[in-house]
Amino acid sequence: MMKHDKWPAGLMAIFLLFAVTANAKELTIQGDAGQYSLNNHIEYFLGDEQTLDQALQHEQWQEKYDDSVLNLGFTDQAVWLRTTLTLPEPLTRQWYLVIPYPLLEEVDLYLVRDQQLPAIYRTSRQETESRREHARSYQVALPLPRDLNGQVELFLRARSATSMQLPVELWREDRLLLRFSHLSLYWGAYFGVLGALVIYNLFLFLSLKDLAYGYYVLYIVSISLLMLCISGAGSAWFWGGHPILPRYALPISTALASLFALMFARSFLKWQDISSRWDRSMKIAAGLAGVLIVYTWADPINGALFAGLLGTLVIALLITVGLAGLRAGVAIARYFVLAWTSFALGSALYLLSVFDLLPVNLVTNHAMQVGSVAEVLLLSFALAHRIKDERARKLAALRKQQMAERQVRALEMQSIEQAMHDSTTRMPNASLLNQQLQAMMAQKKRIALTLVHYPQVKDIASSMGHRLAEEVFCQLIGKLNHKLAGLGVVVCLESRQHAYIAIPGFGSAAFLIDLDEFEGPLEPFIEQVVGNHEISVHAVRLPVLMNLHCGVAVAPEHGDSTEILYQHASAARDRSESRKVPVQVYNNEISDFARRRLDLLTALPPAILAGELELYLQPQMNNTGQELVGAEILLRWQSPRFGAVPAGEVIEIAENAGLMDVLSRYIVSQAWKTMQTLQRRQLNITCSINLSVQNLTNSHFVTFALAGITEHAIPTNRVIFEVTETSMMHNMEAVIGSLLQIADSGCKIALDDFGTGYSSLAYLSRLPIHELKIDQCFISQMCSNQNDLGIVQNTLKLARALRLEAVAEGVEDNNTRELLSYLGCHRLQGYLFARPMPLDKFCDWAMAQHH
Incomplete structure (x- = not known):
């Protein structure tokens, strides 16, 4: 009996197969099948007909014979589809008309039997998603009546503000749910990767306060919103029942992604420091993205078209900027170029399919998702490399800082060492x-x-x-x-x-x-x-x-x-x-002495102005001691407060207090007046004036002194300036220059205290010396000390060899006078002849000697 029952069923299947083959626009639905594609069983036309009745009256239906997806590109018209379904027996399970293109905003489904109106069944995408009584899907899924059987015509009206693609399929509910679960795993992994990158980079942004990470987070969020619109995940989980929402979300998310991509690239590659031209180009593109966001609220349909064009422009600009960064030596730009190239390839495949330049298939449908994942991963690698580079730079900077700190510490220790030690001897200071x-x-x-x-x-x-x-x-x-x-x-x-x-x-x-x-x-x-x-x-x-x-x-x-x-x-x-x-x-006496020196220092300038300082003269005799030939001018200070102040103490105070120039100008001014008096008294003798080292190193003083000689009409050959050996040791070049200036004027120069120093022989040939004055420390002991006698003898021989006059100081007895006369000393000076005297007394003494 069972065998006899199978024959009619087999014949029916053969008949249906023949019928399907004979009529390409008619499809027989078998309950045991799980999925059917209607792409090669449909007729369609574009038009503004709003009702099913108007569509039935339309006569220019276009037939579609291949199995490709109907792709109409960007159009603002609605599209009507029809196909014939044959159901040999009532459906025992729930079936769905599925359109795997979630960007369709309006989808209306009509089922008509024998082309007789009204339709036996009608539903729409908005109605289906708002009720949520049926299985979730990432595509447009419209349920069919469960009691449907026989032959029915299926009419579909669809409209979209973006591109128009109509892949039409029939899915049994269990198979659709299985597909939904598979897609959920796929999209869950995809958005999970994006979410993990958002959390990770947000943490880096909050930790490092680097704007590049903040812009990258915003870019991933924008890409995620874009992918929610394209994939249908948004409709499945977030805004089901509101299919118009992607009309705005799609262009806005594209504009935001472009804007934040540009901001990220600018901050990431630091173009403001590399190229002002490229930086200006990115600013302009970012401005266009901002304009597009505003424009989309007014015209979302054209906004979607402009968003695609802007995205293409931005991707091309970013790849170009990345290549320029590579040429500029930015190492991490290679990740940048690879990332945007991957995204550009994926987006190009998807957009070419959107504009009906490539067929719609699994590759083109998911190219943008794959490209975006590759992009964000490569950009994450770039950011990781950037962290590595920054860490390396920070480590290098830290090493430099540590080295600098060590150098600073070494310098501090060296400074402390130098502060506590003498630089010459390295001994403590x-x-x-x-x-x-x-x-x-x-x-x-x-x-x-x-x-x-x-x-x-x-x-x-x-x-x-x-x-x-x-x-x-x-x-x-x-x-x-x-x-x-x-x-x-x-x-x-x-x-x-x-x-x-x-x-x-x-x-x-x-x-x-x-x-x-x-x-x-x-x-x-x-x-x-x-x-x-x-x-x-x-x-x-x-x-x-x-x-x-x-x-x-x-x-x-x-x-x-x-x-x-x-x-x-x-x-x-x-x-x-x-x-x-x-x-x-x-001892206490030293304190008294120090206080006295301070008092003398205070009293010296007013004493000079008051004329308390006097000039005394000590005679210089010829080699026999019988004839007056000259005098040495000496300083004396008889202070009303301090009494007689030694000349050496006065000179020392003046030198230490910076008063030597004032004192010396006073002395030479008084000396010229003294020599004028001697000329008037017919005492035509030479006068010796002592100069200090400060006088010799001051060219202005020498000029002043020589000007005074001319002013007072004093014969220069009667003026002798005495300088000590020790004064020669201070700033030798300046001293020699002053001495040459004096010698060129016609005045004579005597080297005082000769023999007490140890450097005069080295420079004697360079100095314009006319006299050598032998120090009294040798003269006073020459009669009793052979060493002193030898020094005096050799000094006199040296004077004769250099054709210089010799003057002996400190002659105090006749034996010394006779010995010096015998040895050939030219002049004699000492207490044997006279002590230093004031000018009037000296003149009287000199006149008495003459008579």
Whole structure:
């Protein structure tokens, strides 16, 4: 019986298959099939007919014979489709007419039997989605009546503000749900990737405060909105029942994506720093995107068309900008170019299918999604590479900063080292000495602060050069430090280099003696320590012990603070210099002396103006001592307040206080008046005037002095300027220039205190000298000391060899006078003949000698 029942069914199937083959516009639906494509079973036309009745009366239906998707491009007209369905038996399951193109805004479905109106069934996309009684779908899914059977005609009216594509399919509900689940997995993965990138880059933006990440987040959000419209996921999950919404969302999301892509590219590649031209182009394109957003609200239909054109322009611009970035040496631009090229290919395939230039298929439908995923992933790689580059730059900057900090610390340590040590000798300076002194005074220890000054070191610097003087000083300090180290009572100032000496200044030294550990007299001990050293420079042994000045102050007797102790030690050192003693321990008398010096300094300028300073004259006799041939002009100050102030003290105060120019101008002005008086008294003798080193280094003073000679009509051959050997050592070139100026005027130059220095022989041939004055320290002992006699003899021989006159100072007895006369000395000066006298007394004395 069952076999007999199968025969009619088989014959029916063969008949239906023949019928389908014979009529391409008629499709037979079998219940056991799950899906049918209607693309090659439809007829269609474009028109504005609004009702089914009008569509039925339309006569120009176009037949479609292939299985391709009906693609009408951008059109503002509605499209009508019809096809015939044959259902041999009623449908037992729910079936759907599916249009896999979610951008259709209006879709109306009509079922007509035998072309008789009214339609037996009608539904629309909006109605179906608003009820949500049927299965969700990412496409337009219109349910068919479940009791449908027989032969019916299917009419479909569709309209869209964007492109018009009509892929028409029939799906059984279970198969549609299965497809929906597969698409949900696909789109879930797609939007999951985009969401993860949004969260990740948003975190980076909030952490790094870099606008590039913020623009990238906004760009991904815009792309996500665009893909929600294109994919149908938006209709399936968010705005179902509102198919008009994508009309606005599609162009706006495209414009936003273009805008944020441009902003991201500008910030990412930093084009404002690379090329103003490309930066200006991106700004213009961003402005167009903003205009499109506004325009879309007024005309969304054309806005969609313009959005596609703008997207194409922006993608081309971004690829071009990326290539320009590569040429400019921006390494991460390669990711940028690959990303936008991928998106451009995907978008191009999709848009070409939209404009009906490529067939609609699986590839073109999903090309834009694939391209966008590739793009955002590549851009994420670019941002990751950017983070890596920035991290590398920051690490490099951090290394540079650390290196700079180390260098700064090294410089700080070096500065501290330099601040605490003398640059020449590398010994501690006064700062380190002061720290040690404060610490020991805080412990109530009895300490002797000793300040030593070697003035000849600076003399060597002026005459032989600073480098030689530094070598001399370093050797001297080295030997002195070595000697102090072995005494056991001198405080070690720095254990690292076993330094016992501090250097308060070039040519000076200081050290501390722990008197709690010391026994015996202090002054002889210090003199023996500091004054018995010789140094060797270029194989020449020079005794560095002459003109030694040393001051000592003891804590707590002479001061309860380091400042006062330094002050008293300095005062003692100055007293050592003025008294010509090697070591001077501070006492109250020194304070009185220091106060007196300060008072003298204050009183000297008004004394000069008041004329309190006088000029005395000391005679110079011929070699026999019988005839007056000249006089030396000497300064005397008989102060009403201080009494007789020694000339050396006056000169020293003037030199230290910067009053030497004022004092010297006063002296030479009075000297010219004195010589005028001598001429009027018929005393035609030479007059010697002493000049200091400050006078010789001041060209204005020499000019002033010579101008005074001319003004007072004094014969220049009667004027002798005396300069000391030590003055030659200070600024030799300036001194020689002044001496040459004096010699060219016709005045004579005498070298005073000859023999007390050690550099005059090196420069004697360069100096315009006319006289040599032998210092009284040799003259006074020449009769009893063979060494002094030898010095005097050799000096006189040198004078004769150089054709210079010789003047002997300090002649105080006849034996000395006779010996000097015998040796051939030209002039004699000393107390044997007369002491310095005021002008009137000198004139009387000279007249008496003449008679």
